[in-house]
Amino acid sequence: MRRAYFNKIRTISDKAKLFWGTQERDRLVAHLLDVCVDVRTTAVILFSSVDRFVGAVRVPADTVLRNAIAVWDIVNEDLCVTTDDLQHGLCLEENFYYPAGEYVSGGLYELTVWGLFAKECGEEGSGLMDLSGCGQ
DSSP, rough: HHHHHHHHHHHHHHGEEEEEEEEGGGHHHHHHHHHHHHHHHHHEOOOOTTHHHHOOEEEEEEHHHHHHHHHHHHTSSSSEEETTTTEEEEEEEEEEETTTOOOEEEEEEEEEEEEGGGGGSSSSSSSSOOOSSSSS
C-alpha cells in the first residue's frame, strides 16, 4: 500500500500542490481545519516511520487534520494519508525548494492533495483538482 501511495504522489500535477512559508504555519493549520469539513470522518490510512514494523493505522481523516502538527511529529516523517482505494489523499512535507527548483530560505510547507482533500480550492470531479492560486 505504501508503495502504491508514493507512486500516486509522483503522478500528481504540481497544480495539486499548495505552499506556505514555514513562518505561515497558522495559515497551513487553518487550511487543514477547513478541509475537515469535506473529509469529516472518512477512514484513511496514516503512514509513519515505523509502519513497516507495526503496520499503518486506519483513523478518521478529521482527527488527523485537526491535530496535524502533533500527528506529524509522532509519525516522524511526511504526514501521509490516503483512503484504501487511493482515490483521496494528502501529503504534507517540509522542503527548501519549490518543484521548479527555486530555493526558499527558511523552508516551506508543501501540501499535495487529491480527491476529497482537494475540494476546498478546486472543482468537484473525478480527476485531479486544479489548485493554482490557492494557498500560494
